[in-house]
Amino acid sequence: xxxxxxxxxxxxxxxxxxxxxxxxxxxxxxxxxxxxxxxxxxxxxxxxxxxxxxxxxxxxxxxxxxxxxxxxxxxxxxxxxxxxxxxxxxxxxxxxxxxxxxxxxxxxxxxxxxxxxxxxxxxxxxxxxx
Numbered sequence: 375x376x377x378x379x380x381x382x383x384x385x386x387x388x389x390x391x392x393x394x395x396x397x398x399x400x401x402x403x404x405x406x407x408x409x410x411x412x413x414x415x416x417x418x419x420x421x422x423x424x425x426x427x428x429x430x431x432x433x434x435x436x437x438x439x440x441x442x443x444x445x446x447x448x449x450x451x452x453x454x455x456x457x458x459x460x461x462x463x464x465x466x467x468x469x470x471x472x473x474x475x476x477x478x479x480x481x482x483x484x485x486x487x488x489x490x491x492x493x494x495x496x497x498x499x500x501x502x503x504x
Contacts, residue, residue, distance in 0.1 A: 383440045383492040386485070387432050390444075394425030410473040417468040441492040448485025451478040 380388075397411075398421030406413040424447065431439045455478040457463065458470040470478075 381437060381440070381492060382488055383437065383444050384432070384435075386444060386488050387428055387440050390447075390481075390485070391425045391428030391432060394421045394428060396425075398422035398425060410471060411477070412469045412471055412474050414467060414469040416464070417470075420468070437492070437496065441489050441496065443489075444485045445489030445493070448482045448487075448489060451482030451485065454478045455482065 398418045401409070401411070401413045401418035401421065402415075404413060428443055428447070431443050454468070454470065455475045457465055458475050458478075468474075
């Protein structure tokens with residue numbers, strides 16, 4: 375019996391959700407003056423919660439939800455880069471650094487792109503379910 379091929383969105387979230395959790399945890403452990411990224415408590419909690427939600431969605435194995443998470447989180451990342459530049463909420467809580475901004479742009483574009491690719495393939499009937 376052949377195992378079902380995992381989708382690009384599934385693999386992406388399988389990597390990304392634990393990275394979010396690790397980033398949130400590391401934010402509490404690394405002193406602010408030694409970190410290239412924000413160590414603000416609300417920002418760390420945001421990463422821990424988002425990564426946990428991502429893992430929970432991954433466990434459902436529902437491709438539609440996995441694609442949705444990747445797109446929505448990618449859009450949130452892009453908003454964070456814009457909010458940092460335009461001094462919008464939650465800038466004062468999250469205290470982003472320039473490195474955060476660069477990561478948000480790169481990861482945001484990647485997640486939205488992968489999510490949209492999966493949504494398009496799903497519509498075309500080409501999606502692989504985990």
